Amino acid sequence: MNEYRCLFCRGPRDVPLRFRTLLAPVHPPGLCRLCLEKMAPIDRKACCLVCGRDLRQLKLEFIRHNICNDCMRWKKSGRGRLFGRNRSIFSYNKMMKEMMTAFKFRGDALLAEAFRKDFRDAYRQMIGIDPKGLWNRMRRGRWLFPNERYVVVPIPLTRERFIKRGFNQSAVLAELLGEPIIEALSRAGSQKKQSKKNRRERLLPGRNPFALNPRAASAIAGRRVLLIDDIYTTGATLRLACDTLEAAGPDRVDALTLAHG
Amino acid sequence: MLLSGKNGIQSAFDEELQHFLYGKECLLDELPFSRELIKKHVRLGMITLRLGVETIEKGIVPIQIGSKKWVCRRCGNTDPGEFGTVSCSQCRKRCVYCRHCLNMGVVRSCSRLATWSGPEPIREERPWRDAKRICTWEGTLSDQQKMAADRLDQSLSSGQSFLIWAVCGSGKTEIVFPAVEHALRRGERVVLATPRTDVVRELYPRFQNAFPKVPVSALHAGSENQVPDAPLVISTAHQLIRFSHYFDRVFIDEVDAFPYHFDPMLEYAVRKAAKEGAPFAFLTATPPPNLKNAYLSGRLNGVKIARRFHGHPLPEPKAWWIGNWKKSMKQGIVPQSFMKWVKQKSSHQVQLFIFVSSVSLLRELTELLQREGLGHVAGVHAEDPDRHAKVAFFREGKIRILVTTTILERGVTVPGAEAAVFGADDPIFNESALVQIAGRVGRSERRPNGEVILFHNGRTLEMVRAQRHIKQMNEEGGL
Incomplete structure (x- = not known):
């Protein structure tokens, strides 16, 4: 793997020279500075507590107590009751759109490697084993017991699309975490693509395309589940998946997505 | 009995499939035909299948340390950084894929x-051939052009490759016409491959008129003038990847142009598109070292034209x-x-090309020139959406x-234009680029002279070589 070239634009990539990189035999592949500058990472201090949206891009009248208007409406609708929170790493801007096209539709699965570090960091932060979480726990005097680990469940594709695309992008992202993956869900039928629907169509409470894999039910019961998906748009997909998982009795369901938009 | 057997085979294959696949190489999943039909043809030996990505094992050390090298059979990519692995839905294993194509x-x-490895499709009537x-x-x-054209045609007809080393503006395109005509008359398929879209767009109407x-x-990319089964194809090298063993004669314009010898995929594509043993004609003003050496040592037939068609020096x-x-910008x-x-x-109403090394510099310089009150200044680069419109204007x-x-820098002809290179000491301007840029000037018979100025901060070896190259060519042309 040529780590000196950008994964996306193939341009030269300046790996900053530090002691760690100087002595490392290989560097992890990644993006160049120019590509990184075009991305819009979401600050986790300024995001919606439920859906992880970047609140700085939202007008003030849509925010209440650090929760965006959409999430309020979800709460009132009563769907996805177990759904705790979603964390996204980037906002879905033009660059992210191009990335997603290359990653999902053109099939360049290697691009996921560019987000390995960010994805893992976000996960560590969610389960509280990042340095800051450790410090917080130490202050509270219970630094031995971090949060319980998640059961990682990628959002599946329908069978036809899986065959056609050749891989499941959510599973590829889930693999980055290095945790055991449980394929607890399956997706049925020939549905219109989520990405081809408009907001109204997405939010309509239609038939739930997800089904629970009965063999995985025991692994979920009483545990915290982390759903992995590529994009959080309206939250409909994740909440439908969450409703399906409810039958297996998880403790709560959170989500980690690459982009929010 | 032999005849009936032959007929049996003839009726056995699907003509539509034959027309679709002949001379091309496609992914199995891309074929718009049913699985059964394809399977049947594979069993008959009409379709040959091969793996898309294969491992190449070289030497003992890589095998010992377990590092593998792959090659993509479609684009010829062997760069290990341009392959990725993914857990594949079809083979349910970790699967390697080519990122290059x-x-x-x-x-x-x-x-x-x-x-397609079955019989060649019967081609439609071609009344123009008669x-x-x-x-x-x-x-x-001109006499020189005529001599070159004759030798080119002779060499290609006997199946040998040929190099035309001709200065910019010596009428390379016209030299090709007799050889193309001869090939067409013989019912051969001819391709003219060039490295750039702009050149295809410029050559297409010229060939259509001829x-x-x-x-x-x-x-x-994005062309609208595609004719299926056309005997004469003008193409960028990228587009030839889909072809396989299809063309009888290959003309490569501007062999040395930037993407061509920087990206080995394009050479692979052109080689694959040609039939086995098909002769190549290389046209260039600045041959790359391998062709130059082959020509000078006599391994490659060729001709050198050191004079422009109007007889004036470069x-x-x-x-x-x-x-x-850099600082002042x-x-x-x-x-x-x-x-x-x-x-x-x-103020003398001269049109100007100003070449710069990078897109950011281009934007700055364009803006500054516009601010200076010089009217009708535009900047154009590869990703510019209005690129073709601006060139036309x-x-x-x-x-x-x-x-x-x-x-x-190549292929674009604007009579009476003059050229400047801003920041000629940038490494992107090598000898061949500078020679090509000089070739943009003095293209028409009415205005055969013009200035080419290299604005620099320190003369580079490439600049000196380019000047020497042009001087030498002019001397050889007897000027």
Whole structure:
């Protein structure tokens, strides 16, 4: 793997020279500075507590107590009751759109490697084993017991699309975490693509395309589940998946997505 | 009995499939035919399948340490950084895929590439073949051009490759016409491959005018002039990847152009598109070292044309020092002597090409020139959405000064235009690029002279070589 070239634009990539990189035999592949500058990472201090949206891009009248208007409406609708929170790493801007096209539709699965570090960091932060979480726990005097680990469940594709695309992008992202993956869900039928629907169509409470894999039910019961998906748009997909998982009795369901938009 | 057997086979295959696949190499999943039909043809031996990505094992050490090297059979990519692995839905294993040719559909190590190995399709009637003259180009070739054209045709007809080493503006395109005509008359398939979309767009109408009765197909990204089964194809090298063992004669224009010898995929594509043993004709003003050596040592047939068609010498580039242009651009100042030259030229109503090394520099310089009150200044680069429109405006004279990156260094002919290179000491301007840029000037018979100025901050070896190259060519041309 040529780590000196950008994964996306193939341009030269300046790996900053530090002691760690100087002595490392290989560097992890990644993006160049120019590509990184075009991305819009979401600050986790300024995001919606439920859906992880970047609140700085939202007008003030849509925010209440650090929760965006959409999430309020979800709460009132009563769907996805177990759904705790979603964390996204980037906002879905033009660059992210191009990335997603290359990653999902053109099939360049290697691009996921560019987000390995960010994805893992976000996960560590969610389960509280990042340095800051450790410090917080130490202050509270219970630094031995971090949060319980998640059961990682990628959002599946329908069978036809899986065959056609050749891989499941959510599973590829889930693999980055290095945790055991449980394929607890399956997706049925020939549905219109989520990405081809408009907001109204997405939010309509239609038939739930997800089904629970009965063999995985025991692994979920009483545990915290982390759903992995590529994009959080309206939250409909994740909440439908969450409703399906409810039958297996998880403790709560959170989500980690690459982009929010 | 032999006859009936033959007929049996003839009726056994699907003609539509044959027409679709003949001379091409496609992924099995891309074929718009049913699985059963394809399977049947594979069993009959009409379709050959091969793996999309294969491992190549070289030497003992890589095997010992377990590092593998792959090769993509579609684009010929062997760069280990350009392969990725993914858990594949079809083979349920970790699967290698080629990242280099992704935009034509992903090639995985479990996918198969299909080529047609059955009989050649019977081609439709081609009434133009019987015409007395296929080529209706009215112009006349100079003695030198005529000699080159004859030798080119002879060499290609006997199946040998040929190099035409001709200075810019010596009428390379016209030299090709007799050889193309001969090939067409023999019912061969001819391709003219060039490295750039702009060149395809420029050559297409010229060939269409010269061969009015022959269906000509122009292939480049987003082209609209595609004719299926056309005997004459003008294409960018990228578009040839889909072809396999299809063309009888290959003309490669501007062999040395930037993407061509920087990206080995394009050479692979052109080689694959040609039939086995098909002769190549290389056309260039600045041959790359391997061709130059082959020609000079006599391994490759060829001819050198050192004179432009109008008999005037190539303009020799002059080098002007403008100090630290990077610094002054940063401060938003255009160097004095450069500005003076541009103003003087524009007051004489001369159209100008200004070549720069990067897109960011292009934007800055265009803006500064516009701010100086010089009208009709435009900048054009490869990703510019209005690129083709701007070039067309420049040809018509609506744009007087065109600031451009090296994309326009070849193939674009604007009579009476003069050229400057801003920041000629940048490593992107090598000998061949500078020679090509000098070749943009003095293209027409009416205005055969013009200035080429290299504005620099320190003369580079490449600049000196380019000047020497042009001087030598002019001397050889007896000027």
